[in-house]
Amino acid sequence: MNLKHQSATIRRPRGHSRVLLASIAAAAALTGQLIVLAPAASADGPKPAGHQNVKPVDGGKHGHSEHDKGKKHGPPAVHGLRQFTSDNTFTPPPGVTSVFVQAWGAGGGGGGGGGSARNNGGGNPNNPNNQNPNASADGTVEADSAAARNNTGGHGGGGGGGGFTWCVIPVTPLTDYGVDVGTGGANGLGGAPGANGTAGTTGTTTSLTVASTNTVLLTATGGTGGGGGGAADRGPGDPGTPGLGGSGSCSSGGVNHSGDPGNADGTGGGTADGIVELPAGAAVGGDGGRGGGTNRAIGNSGSRGKDGGDGYVVIYW
Template sequence: MNLNHQTATIQRPRGRSRVLLASIAAAAALTGQLIALAPAASADGPKPAGHQNAKPVDGKHTLSEHDKHKKHAPLALHGLRQFTSDNTFTPPPGVTSVFVQAWGAGGGGGGGGGSARNNNNGGGNPNNPNAGAEGSADADGAAARTNTGGHGGGGGGGGFTWCVIPVTPLTDYGVDVGTGGANGLGGAPGANGTAGTAGTTTSLTVASTNTVLLTATGGTGGGGGGAADRGPGEPGTPGLGGSGSCSSGGVNHAGDPGNDDGTGGGTADGIVELPAGAAFGGDGGRGGGTNRAIGNSGSRGKDGGDGYVVIYW
């Protein structure tokens, strides 16, 4: 993959497996909006408790003791809320457990290394015994060759957790959404790029006690690309993916690490499509190019994507 030019569109790999096979129709068109739909669950994740309805006996509709009690209990409509920033979730009356899917934030991509002039391969200079036939001469007859700086490492994708959480109706729960890691800066000519920073953790807590119910940690930042010296600069080290954990178990997946080509790591899919870039690691910056004998600066990386939370019941 050519990483020498400044503007390029990087296609992310899309071979990740689905965590859920089911989706919600037109799921949550607006953040924070309640939707009166019941989400379906796939075979490998948590499932809602079954509701057994009393069957008619001898053609007569007979209510069980459970159904008689339900007649006096608050009606709990199905709903869904999405969170792209810190907020509070309060379960409606009658809701005693919720499904939660949470993603940590992606790590920032590292900056590309700067390119630098290299005089070791100069042709056309009779005073240089190491001159090579492939070299080129500048106006002063001195050999000049510019190597490309290494690209920055891609940030790691945010971790993921999916589980069922017991809740108390009309009680506040804190939703803290992770912030994507900052990008690393490109290196000046002859200098290394700087590393991106890690994305922060997404969590759900009991607001009154700060009891943590689940976490999805952020991916780490990609390393800065190496400066070119007597050869092309080394690429930055890819960031690592975050992790997920839940107090009630559930399904937990690590985020993908950054890729060898400098693109950021991806993360698990959920019941709704993630907002563009959410939880993904940032791409690493390009290394400084070869179009100037004095060398070029590397480009800065991309910020990691913020975390994301979906709560449904």
């Protein structure tokens, strides 16, 4: 595949795993608390308790038997939802003893692009004057020189997408739980003419813990950073190695998905979908930087990559 890195359009891939088919529907606010309808789950996800269709019992109405008549029933359960884009504390309201949690780790940073050949000659030690053999007497490069057209630095590797976990967590009402949201990996720097780009860094882990004991209940690790693109040396530089996707785990099991690795074209890896639309750029790997081109006799530096997206957490009950 012939990649024209200096003119490529970076596109964000769509998340590979649609975990939920329907977005959560908003209802009314009651006594200052957000009320939402319970989301519909996919076949491989946890099923919300208390929302199954109930078959009426013979002789009774609305699923209640004669034995239930005359009994007082409490108010219907209140359902809430909280979203976290940065570190915070979650405290379950009274009466809530379990919650659904969806968590994403941060994306890895994209690697920097490699520099083009120095003086369009590749910096080859066997070329003492470090000059392009196709250059004219005044140091410029012939327009039809195949070597000049191909002495482009390799693009940086795209960072890996953050891991994902979705599970039910038993909780104690009015107890504090720490929500740590992962930070996206930093981008790699572009290489100077004749030098390789640097690698992006790994995104950090998103987690939910019991605040009083620091007991970890779930984690979604970050994607790794993409490798730096190679410098050109009498030919195009090698592309950077794509970053790997993060993973998810939960103390109660649940559904776990790995993030996508970076793509061959240098774009960052995607991540799983959830019950609500992710904020723009959340949990995805950063794009790798473009390699330096060959439109100057002194060569060009590669461009830096993009930072990975920060993690994200949704808790609902």
